[in-house]
Amino acid sequence: MRPFTYERASSASSAARAAAENPEAKFIAGGTNLLDLMKLQIERPAHLIDVNGLGLDEIQPTEAGGLRIGALVRNTALASHEVVRRDYALLSRALLAGASGQLRNKATTAGNLLQRTRCPYFYDPHQPCNKRQPGSGCSAIGGVTRQHAVVGISNACIATHPSDMAIAMRALDAVVETVKADGTVRAIPIGEFYRLPGETPHIETVLEPGELITSVVLPAPAGGTHIYRKVRDRASYAFALVSIGAVIQPDGSGRVAAGGVAHKPWRVEDGDKELKNGAKAAAAALMADARPTEQNRFKLELVERALAAVIAQARG
Amino acid sequence: MTYSTPVSLTINGERHELDVDNRTTLLDLLREHLHLTGTKKGCDHGQCGACTVHVGGQRINACLTLAVMHEGDDITTIEGLGRPGQLHPMQAAFLKHDGFQCGYCTPGQICSAVAVLEEIRAGIPSHVTEELTRPPGLTDAEIRERMSGNICRCGAYSNILEAIEEVGGINP
Numbered sequence: 001m002r003p004f005t006y007e008r009a010s011s012a013s014s015a016a017r018a019a020a021e022n023p024e025a026k027f028i029a030g031g032t033n034l035l036d037l038m039k040l041q042i043e044r045p046a047h048l049i050d051v052n053g054l055g056l057d058e059i060q061p062t063e064a065g066g067l068r069i070g071a072l073v074r075n076t077a078l079a080s081h082e083v084v085r086r087d088y089a090l091l092s093r094a095l096l097a098g099a100s101g102q103l104r105n106k107a108t109t110a111g112n113l114l115q116r117t118r119c120p121y122f123y124d125p126h127q128p129c130n131k132r133q134p135g136s137g138c139s140a141i142g143g144v145t146r147q148h149a150v151v152g153i154s155n156a157c158i159a160t161h162p163s164d165m166a167i168a169m170r171a172l173d174a175v176v177e178t179v180k181a182d183g184t185v186r187a188i189p190i191g192e193f194y195r196l197p198g199e200t201p202h203i204e205t206v207l208e209p210g211e212l213i214t215s216v217v218l219p220a221p222a223g224g225t226h227i228y229r230k231v232r233d234r235a236s237y238a239f240a241l242v243s244i245g246a247v248i249q250p251d252g253s254g255r256v257a258a259g260g261v262a263h264k265p266w267r268v269e270d271g272d273k274e275l276k277n278g279a280k281a282a283a284a285a286l287m288a289d290a291r292p293t294e295q296n297r298f299k300l301e302l303v304e305r306a307l308a309a310v311i312a313q314a315r316g
Numbered sequence: 317m318t319y320s321t322p323v324s325l326t327i328n329g330e331r332h333e334l335d336v337d338n339r340t341t342l343l344d345l346l347r348e349h350l351h352l353t354g355t356k357k358g359c360d361h362g363q364c365g366a367c368t369v370h371v372g373g374q375r376i377n378a379c380l381t382l383a384v385m386h387e388g389d390d391i392t393t394i395e396g397l398g399r400p401g402q403l404h405p406m407q408a409a410f411l412k413h414d415g416f417q418c419g420y421c422t423p424g425q426i427c428s429a430v431a432v433l434e435e436i437r438a439g440i441p442s443h444v445t446e447e448l449t450r451p452p453g454l455t456d457a458e459i460r461e462r463m464s465g466n467i468c469r470c471g472a473y474s475n476i477l478e479a480i481e482e483v484g485g486i487n488p
Binding site: 005030 | 337361362365376377380382428432445449460
């Protein structure tokens with residue numbers, strides 16, 4: 001690991017300011033992804049700003065009838081929260097489908113949103129990777145691509161976003177609240193938070209240098225049946241090949257987001273619209289313009305089948 | 317600023333004040349600085365669970381956290397759970413049920429298992445909990461799912477499960 005200096009932040013705005021002043025600085029919260037990447041020298045910060053002392057670990061009702069989740073709320077605490085279990089079951093289910101008990105005890109809400117891809121070429125410093133080393137090329141394209149993205153890809157990157165939680169947040173229309181280095185705050189709808197890879201796959205979100213996530217806000221409960229269905233190579237403690245997060249109303253309408261298929265949680269307007277017309281129609285809309293490889297073409301069928309199972313479960 | 321930071325923390329009831337290289341993980345602090353070698357380094361990337369310890373009563377992977385991030389924390393390792401002659405019930409049950417072969421993953425398995433029973437008692441749901449609005453049951457399925465972050469390459473899983481069931485009170 002590269003040597004780094006370390007400070008414990010005393011306020012969110014001072015943390016953002018410190019990070020903006022030092023382009024080689026990183027925030028650390030749970031650390032479960034960042035430290036993994038630092039050991040491999042994929043992340044090489046010269047300075048760490050520990051934000052664990054900032055509070056930001058509460059879940060509180062909002063005036064609009066929703067919930068404000070502090071950035072530092074641990075995944076276990078969020079999944080276990082009484083109101084989340086009752087009114088946002090999709091979020092509990094997605095969190096519990098991810099990682100292990102040990103990791104969920106440490107990983108935070110904001111850190112989960114910002115975790116990096118598990119593309120094996122990103123993780124191998126000996127291989128070119130546009131995400132790890134901009135401009136070096138993509139080793140996944142033409143390589144082993146069974147796990148990779150099928151929609152929203154570019155010629156520079158076909159990595160997927162690994163988060164289960166983010167799929168639920170996308171389907172629930174969460175809003176990411178931040179503070180910038182100049183002390184101003186903003187609220188970013190999660191649909192606008194993540195970027196597609198394009199020519200700059202190393203820039204994954206719209207966050208500005210130093211900008212710190214302070215909370216994630218859920219709107220008032222959407223009602224309906226909440227289902228997170230994750231398809232993976234083993235029954236527990238594995239990333240998704242494909243996952244479906246859905247909220248389905250009694251009349252069959254609803255909203256649906258897919259994981260394991262794109263550089264970001266994947267939700268499109270037509271996917272929601274077609275949900276009441278069944279899995280085939282909704283999957284076709286969700287996967288429109290897909291560009292699979294021979295090795296990951298199966299994901300298109302898997303999305304449809306997972307959706308069919310979700311719709312059947314919602315009908316009871 | 318320097319590349320080291322003072323940190324004070326309590327490990328197995330004993331207070332320690334140290335000045336550590338910022339890069340030191342909690343796992344390396346335990347093993348290399350304090351010579352508490354019960355906690356094992358398996359993958360060092362949070363994938364195997366051999367380094368599982370309790371921080372403030374919660375189980376975490378000691379390999380994926382920096383020592384300097386634990387100022388004031390209360391940490392329990394396998395050495396703090398029990399000692400020869402006064403074993404923790406989970407340690408005794410692993411012996412009784414032969415819940416290991418090579419033993420390398422065992423301290424992590426035991427630390428994890430103790431926390432798993434606490435998590436179920438505390439009503440924390442899991443991936444296999446059927447109804448999120450009801451407390452999870454103490455079942456085989458719940459234990460298996462919750463132990464998935466602890467890998468045993470010898471494959472002693474069925475005996476590990478029996479040990480945890482006995483301590484949890486599932487078996488007669």
